[in-house]
Amino acid sequence: MIRVAVVGYGYWGPNLVRNFAANDGAMVELICDVSAKRLEAARKAWPSAANTTEYRDVIKSSVDLVALSVPAALHYSMAKDAIDAGKHVLLEKPMCRSVAECDDLIERAAHRGVRIFVDHTFVFTPQVRRMAAEAAGGNLGTLLYYDSVRINLGLFSQDASVTWDLAPHDLSILDYILGGVMPHSVSCTEATHFDGHHPNIAYLTLQYPNNFIAHVSMNWLAPVKVRQVVLCGTQRMVVYDETDPAEKVRIYDRGVTLAEGETERLHNALIQYRVGDMHAPYLPNDEALAVEVAEIAACLSQGKEPTADHRMGRRVVRILEMAEASARLGGAPVANVDQQFASENSEQTASAARRGR
Numbered sequence: 001m002i003r004v005a006v007v008g009y010g011y012w013g014p015n016l017v018r019n020f021a022a023n024d025g026a027m028v029e030l031i032c033d034v035s036a037k038r039l040e041a042a043r044k045a046w047p048s049a050a051n052t053t054e055y056r057d058v059i060k061s062s063v064d065l066v067a068l069s070v071p072a073a074l075h076y077s078m079a080k081d082a083i084d085a086g087k088h089v090l091l092e093k094p095m096c097r098s099v100a101e102c103d104d105l106i107e108r109a110a111h112r113g114v115r116i117f118v119d120h121t122f123v124f125t126p127q128v129r130r131m132a133a134e135a136a137g138g139n140l141g142t143l144l145y146y147d148s149v150r151i152n153l154g155l156f157s158q159d160a161s162v163t164w165d166l167a168p169h170d171l172s173i174l175d176y177i178l179g180g181v182m183p184h185s186v187s188c189t190e191a192t193h194f195d196g197h198h199p200n201i202a203y204l205t206l207q208y209p210n211n212f213i214a215h216v217s218m219n220w221l222a223p224v225k226v227r228q229v230v231l232c233g234t235q236r237m238v239v240y241d242e243t244d245p246a247e248k249v250r251i252y253d254r255g256v257t258l259a260e261g262e263t264e265r266l267h268n269a270l271i272q273y274r275v276g277d278m279h280a281p282y283l284p285n286d287e288a289l290a291v292e293v294a295e296i297a298a299c300l301s302q303g304k305e306p307t308a309d310h311r312m313g314r315r316v317v318r319i320l321e322m323a324e325a326s327a328r329l330g331g332a333p334v335a336n337v338d339q340q341f342a343s344e345n346s347e348q349t350a351s352a353a354r355r356g357r
């Protein structure tokens with residue numbers, strides 16, 4: 001039985017508590033929040049869990065895992081204290097606010113022999129898993145692009161730009177689909193429309209090896225909620241619409257081919273459109289966090305490797321850093337010069353090529 005403390009009982013924390021409490025291999029022993037009001041809500045909902053406003057009580061407790069659902073600015077310092085006290089940690093996305101912070105946590109965790117999990121919830125959804133399986137199985141052909149629109153009205157974060165807040169979802173989805181392959185170049189354009197607030201609109205473009213390109217449009221100032229991803233391959237295309245109540249994933253047998261023998265003279269007349277069937281596969285209604293919590297319990301009890309580990313968390317933060325650097329340059333592309341990623345990429349690209357990606 002894994003004994004868990006959940007720290008931060010704001011918007012997301014209650015979901016962590018509910019899912020850890022529902023898992024047979026885990027129990028929520030302690031809930032911590034600096035807000036007496038939030039703690040009162042926790043007490044009412046989970047009377048069997050102890051609660052505290054003091055994080056040092058969590059550090060002194062005998063829990064095995066500390067789940068941190070606090071603003072991103074606190075992730076590093078709180079995770080550092082938990083790790084140094086010999087506790088496994090589940091960090092919310094983004095793992096930290098810099099690669100340097102990620103590296104420090106990774107080193108400390110290795111030293112103490114504890115695990116770091118990062119809550120990249122989307123990679124545990126049946127929809128993302130199906131998209132990744134379609135890509136890995138070769139059904140989509142060679143991957144060409146990923147296009148995501150993630151817009152709605154609010155919630156403006158007090159803590160982070162729209163890029164740091166929303167891009168981790170797409171970056172982790174991409175990381176999962178591409179098996180950890182990193183972009184070689186990132187550009188990001190942002191705008192801040194409200195003085196004293198963080199950028200509320202951003203356009204992020206990622207250039208990957210083999211001419212694969214990804215684009216993410218993020219916006220807290222849109223009249224409607226859109227959560228739509230298109231993953232396009234040479235053979236098929238997948239549309240993942242999170243807001244569709246019935247058919248969240250649709251696979252289209254559509255595409256374009258060039259007329260044989262004429263590939264050197266690109267001309268519209270030589271483009272041939274292929275329009276075939278669409279099907280919407282049945283997908284289980286599993287809650288992503290429940291799948292994730294079950295995996296965490298299995299990792300800790302059976303020594304399994306987590307899907308969203310410190311490496312994925314670090315790769316996502318690395319891209320966010322590059323995006324931030326690009327935004328400061330007005331959107332100029334920033335190249336990935338990290339040597340560690342260059343060597344990781346060649347390994348990942350080779351294994352992805354073997355899997356037909």
Ligand SMILES: NC(=O)c1ccc[n+]([C@@H]2O[C@H](COP(=O)([O-])OP(=O)(O)OC[C@H]3O[C@@H](n4cnc5c(N)ncnc54)[C@H](O)[C@@H]3O)[C@@H](O)[C@H]2O)c1
Nearest residue numbers: 008009010011012013033034035038069070072092093121
């Ligand atoms: N995985 C996901 O899909 C997902 C979704 C939403 C938010 N998040 C992440 O969860 C984290 C929290 O986001 P949120 O939207 O719940 O924020 P929130 O502001 O609603 O909640 C944060 C809570 O932390 C508490 N807190 C602040 N400082 C504290 C401290 N020192 N000790 C104890 N408690 C403290 C606050 O009182 C508040 O109740 C962020 O990192 C965010 O990126 C993840």
